[in-house]
Amino acid sequence: MLQLFKLTLSLLPWIPVFLCRVTTDEEFVVLEGGSLTIPCHYDPQYASYVKYWCQGRTREFCSTLARTDDHRMVDPAEQKVSMFDDPVQQLFTVTMNGLKEEDSGWYMCGVEIGSMWKADATTFTNIKVIHGMSVVNSRMSGEEGSSVTVECLYSERYRESEKKWCRSGDWRSCRSTGSAGSYEDSSVTIRDDRSGAFTVTFKRLQIIDTAWYWCSAGQQKIAVHVLVTQPPTIMSPVAPELLTNESVANLPPSKAISSGSTDIFSGYLLVTISSLTIAVVFTILALYSFGMWKKKERNSSPSEAERMKAKFSGFSGGSASVIFLHNDAQDV
Template sequence: MSQLSTITLFLLPWIPAFLCKVTTEEEFAVLEGGSLTIPCHYEPQYASYVKYWCQGRTREFCTSLARTDDHHLVDPAEKKVSIFDDPVQLVFTVTMKDLKEDESGWYICGVEIGGVWKADDTTFTKVKVIHGMSAVNSMMSGAEGSAVTIECLYSERYRESEKKWCRSGDWRSCLSTGSDGSYEDSSVAIRDDRTGAFTVTFKKLQMKDTAWYWCSAGQQKTAVHVLVTPQPTTVPTVPSQSFPDLPPAKPITRETWSSHSPMLASVVVCSSVIFLAVVAILAIKFWRLHKSDRVPRDVEEMRAKFSVSSF
């Protein structure tokens, strides 16, 4: 066997790792007692393959925790570790619940290839289970006069510890939950659910509330910044001029016509009298003009007759 063939056979089990990738983030961190969901992405040719999640640094010494071909009728919500494959999105997700600090370590997202000369396609990630505190959002903002709620998370060992909310730089401002896990005054309310989170609610933000704060449980704390923005200014609107409502125009009907008939009759009579008076005046003028034209004609006729009889 040639040297090239020997090298090819030696590298053959690792070829899929170069051609077909499974990927995820290099590291995940979670508070003790919390849950963690990890997405593992793969190439299209692996859509129908079995996927698995195991704890360990190498495939040969990896403790299997969940597989997609495990069809035991167990509610995923009740499992400590569950796995779900979505071949459409080409990703399988692993969820681990109620994590303990000793569960920190290396884990593997794997696609089972099978066969003597083919290695599984895998990727490694490191999970850190820590004790302490964190905030869901470390930067919060709200308009002046509005309400805002900050959620602070803590690990399991601080479940019974007193929770505090303090303005940074002024420990005298600290507000404590007390034995019942709550605190409330006219401006702030604190509620501890004793399951891993407590909330701080500003009931009505003021501009002076802008500052850095601390969520605290036991000796652990995490910083949160609250920014209060001014209320938006609104331009006053000038009311449009309105006119008094006028009654709608009534259509002319027989009733409305008869109600106006006396007025219309008087108008008609007056118009007729004026018309007749104008006609009479014009007739008199024409008659006088006709009479004044007839007298000169009669004189001319008499002169003509007299001159004829004299000859």
């Protein structure tokens, strides 16, 4: 019974650990010479508690590197390790500067409970400090004719090394900073700030520039893929009378859907209205022409009375002679 009681007392302090009252990422990887910020989240009830950061795998053998109640730090930016607690966000952050490979190992975010019956609320993370290279974005894309900028990171030991930008599989394409720390031509600009990063600006992109490339520092290199896309085409308006089934089928899906319903209906409506308008105009012109023709005909043709008057106008006065076709009639 006594042993069970002792076992219960020994397990009681570690209950908060299993409840995960402090959390952070399981692993961080950083280049040698760089800086790293670790976020440690805690439960609201720990807002006023002291937080600490230590190196080690267990609390008993953990070397404290920083505490929130340690006010001896004058300028946190110059410290190897600094902390900042934000009770509103329920978060404290730890920043480590100038990391070396020997700084790799297990670290712990901790909240000091200060009770013999409860263990501190803690969580562990593994930090790996490596030498070599990395890249901010390993896949870049840009439109034809535009530019993209790749940011390549390197560890401290490659600060003075030559930096290169090469197309994968073509060593003749390499562009190097040389001792000047920079390079520029019509298609590529390389700038090395000698502080752990250099940038490559790929200018005037063409479709054939789509490929894998290498950022290189010394003997280290890392791959970057550049994808060049065509600028979006601006489609000219389609005349309603030309919007046939074939043209709709060749449109993009979004265009085809809208054109297949509203646009085609509007096109047919406009065509119908146009046809009716043309027919009315032609009818009016035809009627007008026919009327003008009849009027001209009436003005140019003599009336029946006028024709009769002209026919018998020879009998209106004077003498008249009658010619007979038979001699007997002539004698009479």
